[in-house]
Amino acid sequence: MKQRLSVRAAAFCTAALLASGALAGCSFRPVGAGRSDVTSAPETKDVGGTPDTTGRPETSRPNTTASDTTESDTTADVGTTASSRAPETAAPTPAPTEARLSLVAVGDNIIHEAVFLDAKARAADGASYDFLPMYNGVADRIAAADVAFVNHETPMAGAEYGISGYPTFNAPREAGQALADVGFDVVNLANNHILDKRVAGARATVEFVRTLPVLEIGVYLDRDDARQMRITEKNGIRIAWLSYCYGSNNSYNPATDDIIMPLLDQADTIRSEVRAARAAADFVIVSAHWGLDDVAAVTDDQKRMASVIAEAGADVILGHHPHILQPVEWHENANGSRTLIVFSLGNFLSTQYYSRNMIGGMISFDLVKGTDGTCAVESPVLYPTVTHYSMQRDGLQIYMLEDYTETLAARHGCLAHSADFSLAWIYRHVRSIVKEEFLPAYFE
Ligand SMILES: [Zn+2]
Numbered sequence: 001m002k003q004r005l006s007v008r009a010a011a012f013c014t015a016a017l018l019a020s021g022a023l024a025g026c027s028f029r030p031v032g033a034g035r036s037d038v039t040s041a042p043e044t045k046d047v048g049g050t051p052d053t054t055g056r057p058e059t060s061r062p063n064t065t066a067s068d069t070t071e072s073d074t075t076a077d078v079g080t081t082a083s084s085r086a087p088e089t090a091a092p093t094p095a096p097t098e099a100r101l102s103l104v105a106v107g108d109n110i111i112h113e114a115v116f117l118d119a120k121a122r123a124a125d126g127a128s129y130d131f132l133p134m135y136n137g138v139a140d141r142i143a144a145a146d147v148a149f150v151n152h153e154t155p156m157a158g159a160e161y162g163i164s165g166y167p168t169f170n171a172p173r174e175a176g177q178a179l180a181d182v183g184f185d186v187v188n189l190a191n192n193h194i195l196d197k198r199v200a201g202a203r204a205t206v207e208f209v210r211t212l213p214v215l216e217i218g219v220y221l222d223r224d225d226a227r228q229m230r231i232t233e234k235n236g237i238r239i240a241w242l243s244y245c246y247g248s249n250n251s252y253n254p255a256t257d258d259i260i261m262p263l264l265d266q267a268d269t270i271r272s273e274v275r276a277a278r279a280a281a282d283f284v285i286v287s288a289h290w291g292l293d294d295v296a297a298v299t300d301d302q303k304r305m306a307s308v309i310a311e312a313g314a315d316v317i318l319g320h321h322p323h324i325l326q327p328v329e330w331h332e333n334a335n336g337s338r339t340l341i342v343f344s345l346g347n348f349l350s351t352q353y354y355s356r357n358m359i360g361g362m363i364s365f366d367l368v369k370g371t372d373g374t375c376a377v378e379s380p381v382l383y384p385t386v387t388h389y390s391m392q393r394d395g396l397q398i399y400m401l402e403d404y405t406e407t408l409a410a411r412h413g414c415l416a417h418s419a420d421f422s423l424a425w426i427y428r429h430v431r432s433i434v435k436e437e438f439l440p441a442y443f444e
Pocket residue numbers: 153191192193289320321322
């Protein structure tokens with residue numbers, strides 16, 4: 001059974017605020033107002049086993065913060081599901097044990113027109129949208145993970161804004177409900193499309209996502225909201241979540257626009273924010289919307305910002321936006337720690353045209369807090385996913401690569417635009433980007 005996730009908030013200064021000068025010099029400090037609208041992840045049945053991740057590399061750093069947190073303690077801990085009854089008889093004090101948490105993350109969930117039309121065709125009433133079956137092939141992995149992350153690329157501002165696909169998206173809200181229903185816990189909204197329906201649409205999207213049992217990160221309603229650090233707690237492990245984006249397809253001025261989306265071009269601010277997050281939680285995970293469309297090579301800007309984020313103390317960087325996989329690596333930090341970087345997770349759900357856009361990655365790893373006070377990222381494995389659609393651009397379905405077949409590949413609609421789409425091509429493509437040490441055992 002997937003237990004409920006605890007979400008806390010703490011004071012925080014965003015890149016945008018510091019860029020605007022409004023909070024220059026602000027340091028991490030607790031505030032009284034916490035997020036009460038972010039509640040728990042849904043109960044989902046535990047239908048999947050733990051992926052085989054033995055023999056994979058790991059990293060560790062001293063945990064100096066677990067008992068020195070300064071987050072607001074006025075926020076509700078909504079995740080406690082363990083029994084609070086005292087034992088009837090005194091038991092011997094158990095030996096301390098390590099705390100462990102499993103996490104999976106996927107990339108861009110893009111609701112193109114063909115995606116929402118397919119969802120509409122699947123809805124029993126013929127009027128609403130049923131996205132949930134599209135995730136059947138990956139739902140067990142998401143449900144089995146203690147924490148699951150996704151980048152949702154498109155606004156969900158409401159029907160009054162008009163439901164639309166590329167280039168100015170507005171997805172039906174059933175798409176967001178499906179993410180919650182399938183078991184995602186953390187939904188990133190900081191991406192170049194969130195302002196497709198302008199500031200009002202972004203605000204409406206954030207407000208909607210916050211009605212779901214997920215933690216929304218990356219777009220904040222005002223400065224006070226942006227200052228609340230996002231922290232999840234599960235299995236006794238606290239994760240601080242930060243999120244940055246390279247920019248927007250629509251004009252966005254963080255100093256004047258009535259919404260906050262922290263940007264990647266504020267290195268000094270990002271450093272201070274990562275350090276503040278480091279002091280507030282056991283682990284820091286940073287979502288980064290960056291890179292170039294359809295380019296597997298990591299750009300100099302990505303490398304530079306990855307180094308800034310890693311050296312400041314992030315444990316994991318989850319990259320997305322290029323719509324194609326990019327490399328996974330350990331960044332060796334000057335202080336001896338190392339940071340797991342997934343430069344791009346690729347697409348998760350979309351009807352983009354080309355074979356390369358159909359291959360995404362579900363990164364899986366464990367966060368471990370040892371009895372000796374060390375915190376480590378262990379066993380990272382990138383499990384490739386395949387987004388399938390037919391020649392008619394319907395029948396959307398995401399598969400784990402190991403479940404995908406030659407027969408399905410031969411019928412994939414991307415063959416209208418791509419010369420080859422076969423299991424051999426997929427394996428070659430993945431191997432050309434991701435080092436074998438991060439790939440599942442079935443690649444050996
Ligand atoms: Zn993007």
